[in-house]
Amino acid sequence: MSSHRALVPEPTPAGRDPRLSPVTRDRAPTRTSDRVYDELVSAIRELRLVPGASLSETDLAERLHVSRTPVREALARLVDAGLVRVVPQVGTRVGLISLRDVEEARFVRESLEVAAFEKVCADPEPDVTVLRELLDRQEHSYRTEDYDAFFASDEALHSEIFSLSGYPRAWQAVQRMKLQLDRLRRLALPDLAAVRELIDEHTKIVDALEAADLPTGRALISRHARRALELGPSLRAEHPDYFTD
Amino acid sequence: MSSHRALVPEPTPAGRDPRLSPVTRDRAPTRTSDRVYDELVSAIRELRLVPGASLSETDLAERLHVSRTPVREALARLVDAGLVRVVPQVGTRVGLISLRDVEEARFVRESLEVAAFEKVCADPEPDVTVLRELLDRQEHSYRTEDYDAFFASDEALHSEIFSLSGYPRAWQAVQRMKLQLDRLRRLALPDLAAVRELIDEHTKIVDALEAADLPTGRALISRHARRALELGPSLRAEHPDYFTD
DNA sequence: GGCTGGATACTTGCATACAAGCTATTCACA
DNA sequence: TGTGAATAGCTTGTATGCAAGTATCCAGCC
Numbered sequence: 350m351s352s353h354r355a356l357v358p359e360p361t362p363a364g365r366d367p368r369l370s371p372v373t374r375d376r377a378p379t380r381t382s383d384r385v386y387d388e389l390v391s392a393i394r395e396l397r398l399v400p401g402a403s404l405s406e407t408d409l410a411e412r413l414h415v416s417r418t419p420v421r422e423a424l425a426r427l428v429d430a431g432l433v434r435v436v437p438q439v440g441t442r443v444g445l446i447s448l449r450d451v452e453e454a455r456f457v458r459e460s461l462e463v464a465a466f467e468k469v470c471a472d473p474e475p476d477v478t479v480l481r482e483l484l485d486r487q488e489h490s491y492r493t494e495d496y497d498a499f500f501a502s503d504e505a506l507h508s509e510i511f512s513l514s515g516y517p518r519a520w521q522a523v524q525r526m527k528l529q530l531d532r533l534r535r536l537a538l539p540d541l542a543a544v545r546e547l548i549d550e551h552t553k554i555v556d557a558l559e560a561a562d563l564p565t566g567r568a569l570i571s572r573h574a575r576r577a578l579e580l581g582p583s584l585r586a587e588h589p590d591y592f593t594d
Numbered sequence: 595m596s597s598h599r600a601l602v603p604e605p606t607p608a609g610r611d612p613r614l615s616p617v618t619r620d621r622a623p624t625r626t627s628d629r630v631y632d633e634l635v636s637a638i639r640e641l642r643l644v645p646g647a648s649l650s651e652t653d654l655a656e657r658l659h660v661s662r663t664p665v666r667e668a669l670a671r672l673v674d675a676g677l678v679r680v681v682p683q684v685g686t687r688v689g690l691i692s693l694r695d696v697e698e699a700r701f702v703r704e705s706l707e708v709a710a711f712e713k714v715c716a717d718p719e720p721d722v723t724v725l726r727e728l729l730d731r732q733e734h735s736y737r738t739e740d741y742d743a744f745f746a747s748d749e750a751l752h753s754e755i756f757s758l759s760g761y762p763r764a765w766q767a768v769q770r771m772k773l774q775l776d777r778l779r780r781l782a783l784p785d786l787a788a789v790r791e792l793i794d795e796h797t798k799i800v801d802a803l804e805a806a807d808l809p810t811g812r813a814l815i816s817r818h819a820r821r822a823l824e825l826g827p828s829l830r831a832e833h834p835d836y837f838t839d
Numbered sequence: 840g841g842c843t844g845g846a847t848a849c850t851t852g853c854a855t856a857c858a859a860g861c862t863a864t865t866c867a868c869a
Numbered sequence: 870t871g872t873g874a875a876t877a878g879c880t881t882g883t884a885t886g887c888a889a890g891t892a893t894c895c896a897g898c899c
Contacts, residue, residue: 380682380852382670406881416854418663421881422670425627429671437625438860438881453763460709460764461702468701518698519705522767625882651851661884666851683851683890843898850891861880869872 382419385409386426393432393443394528396535400591404433404441432528445593446532448581454526459574461523462507463567465514466554470561472513479509480555487548496538506551510558530577536588537580547576627664630654631671638677638688639773641780645836649678649686677773690838691777693826699771704819706768707752708812710759711799715806717758724754725800732793741783751796755803775822781833782825792821 389409392398406424410417424441427433431450435441469475483506490499504524511520537543550573557566585592634654637643651669655662669686672678676695680686714720728751735744749769756765782788795818802811830837 382852405879407879410854417881418853418855422667425667425671426674429674435881436861439862440880450763453761456709456713456761457706457764457767461705463709464701464705516698516701518695518771519702522702522771525770526763526767627882650849652849662851663883663885680851681891684892685850841899843896845896846894848891848893851889853888854886856883856885858883859881862878864875864877866875867873869870 380419381415382422385413385415385419386423388413389423389427390430390432390528393427394531394535396532398443400443400445400532402443404443406441430525430528446529446591447594448585448592449594450526450529451533451578451581454528454530455574455578457526458523458530459571461519462510462570462574465511465516465519466558466566466570467563468514468516469510469558470563470566475513475558477513477555477559480506480513480558483509484548484552484555487551491541491544491548494539494541496544499544500534503547503551533581533584534577536584536591537577543576547573550576625664626660627667630658630660630664631668633658634668634672635675635677635773638672639776639780641777643688645688645690645777647688649688651686675770675773691774691836692839693830693837694839695771695774696778696823696826699773699775700819700823702771703768703775704816706764707755707815707819710756710761710764711803711811711815712808713759713761714755714803715808715811720758720803722758722800722804725751725758725803728754729793729797729800732796736786736789736793739784739786741789744789745779748792748796778826778829779822781829781836782822788821792818795821 389398398404404424406417406420409420413420424433424435428435432444433441434444483502486502487499487506490496490502507523508517508520511517511523550569554566554569554573557569634643643649649669651662651665654665658665669678669680673680677689678686679689728747731747732744732751735741735747752768753762753765756762756768795814799811799814799818802814
């Protein structure tokens with residue numbers, strides 16, 4: 350993505366973006382609005398746009414070489430997602446991290462994940478091959494210290510559990526609220542030891558799933574979901590400007 | 595709201611909408627975009643805009659006496675909410691009801707509501723006065739056959755349970771997915787007998803909550819959440835054009 | 840009669856122009 | 870030197886114009 354860097358406040362090299370690959374756009378007209386949205390979501394999640402950062406529509410439009418219209422549509426969706434706060438005639442800012450919201454996200458995630466776990470346990474013989482594969486990928490990410498890859502396979506693992514449960518869209522509901530939590534985790538990185546523990550917990554969860562051991566799974570998921578939250582207070586002390594409440 | 599009727603396809607009386615009450619807008623600049631969004635959400639929920647109905651940006655703009663810009667922003671948010679489907683150069687339609695999505699919404703709602711119930715049970719002495727009050731209001735709505743009022747207090751009751759649990763925002767996550775379910779319920783109305791049963795179930799749930807009886811509460815909530823879903827197949831047979839999958 | 844081709848009207852996507860409002864700086868004046 | 874008010878520069882909100890693509894309908898042809 351060449352436009353990744355375009356979001357951080359650095360002098361734009363003023364390079365035009367001619368619609369590249371008019372052949373590739375078979376069935377993906379990729380609206381500019383959507384591209385801006387995805388760009389902003391990942392930028393906020395990855396803390397390239399820190400909590401509280403000022404977002405000017407005109408600035409964003411210039412940086413991304415588009416007009417204000419698609420930027421505005423993307424921002425409207427981001428407000429719904431709770432990632433952006435806009436005060437009508439004053440300005441737009443990246444939303445601050447609310448530990449209360451993070452705790453609510455933890456609640457939603459834990460509750461739904463436990464429920465999904467329970468549903469999978471009802472399956473006489475769930476297919477955990479994909480889960481095992483993802484665990485291997487996480488091990489690899491750990492050895493190569495590739496945090497981005499770990500995050501991706503972490504998401505994929507939890508998503509897969511919901512897929513196995515038969516409720517894949519429920520994961521989307523979790524993800525919406527989890528965005529707050531993701532920023533907190535990002536703030537704690539890099540922490541190789543934490544990654545090690547997370548992978549071990551993932552392994553235990555998959556084991557419990559295969560054994561259809563609901564009580565153990567419940568305890569593991571609960572502990573797992575609360576892990577990121579534990580870091581809240583210390584991270585808040587370290588970056589007080591990023592938090593609210 | 596004078597613009598309620600303006601959404602259904604009937605000849606517009608061509609009445610200007612002069613910004614009424616310029617005094618009332620003390621601290622509520624109420625963006626046009628938001629008004630359009632709220633208007634469309636309630637119209638879709640209340641089936642004034644039926645599933646599959648064609649939504650033309652220009653038509654909507656004319657009907658609501660605004661320009662296309664706020665309409666477009668509202669539609670973008672509605673797409674995120676899963677209520678609207680837009681095909682780039684073809685058209686915009688109210689999303690069809692997917693029984694699979696409804697089932698997923700049921701799963702999310704039931705799981706989170708049980709979790710919230712469990713959390714409230716942990717409270718030594720929860721304050722159920724508001725819940726009892728809402729039950730009274732529901733009884734009144736039943737006697738007067740006021741379905742809209744019943745819906746409102748129904749929402750309020752479930753919302754209150756989440757508030758008591760300490761996770762009020764979790765209810766918002768439920769509500770997002772519940773929109774699909776709401777349309778299904780609306781399709782089944784009016785059914786006074788069903789309202790009677792729903793109120794009775796609500797009463798039992800509050801009783802169980804007060805008694806901190808988790809197993810009973812779990813069973814009641816599960817049954818309660820599945821009630822609307824039971825009507826799915828028959829409603830689909832009755833209105834095949836409103837469904838997909 | 841059935842089918843194919845083209846023009847027309849409609850759709851959404853994007854860019855630009857204008858309007859309204861808030862903030863902060865700065866300049867005038869006491 | 871301190872205070873205050875006007876102004877300039879920003880912000881977001883809305884309207885409008887243009888471009889590109891698609892479906893439809895009607896005429897002409899086989």
